[in-house]
Amino acid sequence: MLFQVLVLVVAWVLAASRDAPAARRDFQGMEERRKRAARMFARGATQAEVARELAVSRQSVSRWYVGWRAGGAKALKAAGRAGRIPRLTTAQLRQIDRALRKGPRAHGFGTDLWTLDRVAAVIEAETGVRYHPGHVWKLLRDTLGWSRQRPARRAVERDDEAIARWVAEDWPRIKRGPADAERGSSSRTSRGSRSSPR
Secondary structure: OHHHHHHHHHHHHHHHHHHOOOOOOOHHHHHHHHHHHHHHHHHOOOHHHHHHHHOOOHHHHHHHHHHHHHHHHHHHOOOOOOOOOOOOOHHHHHHHHHHHHOOHHHHOOOOOOOOHHHHHHHHHHHHOOOOOHHHHHHHHHHHOOOOOOOOOOOOOOOOHHHHHHHHHHHHHHHHHOOOOOOOOEOOOOOOOEOOOOO
16 A cells, blocks of 8 residues: 555656756856855865755765866856857847738738748748748747637638528528428338338
8 A cells, every 4th residue: 555655656746747847947046056165165164064065966066176176266156058059149039020920921922821931931031040840839939929820711702691690590490301201211111111012
């Protein structure tokens, strides 16, 4: 019983961590921790004491210590942003957003429908940066805040009043079926069959 509960708890924790959004790293807090470590090193604290005090791994403290010895507290300053540098600047993203809001026809496309290929072509024409159409959707959704929308497919000749009249008047009559028709049987041997000899 205890084992089953433990398995369920572990499964729940794994599912929750998988569904949770990725946590942003607190770069300022991390830099403050390294500065605190530098002050402790300067006072003569051991690496183990620093690791315990700051609740970090000994490997991290060892790396910090090497940096501190080589360049002092300046060596433990934040390195800047993490991850890949964006290919488009904020100004370019605003430029793309304005261009897309003009519509596809303004960029020479035959219909008023944006596709990922078309958006990728506009991005390249506006900025010179080439994106794969599969990545364009992430850029639209996550960076520009756009959402997927499908056009309503409606016939140009559509007459909503005629449709409403047909639904109100004709459809109930059709659904009931012919009023004067007899119920018959499809069996040739049955008396009610239209095809049986009388």
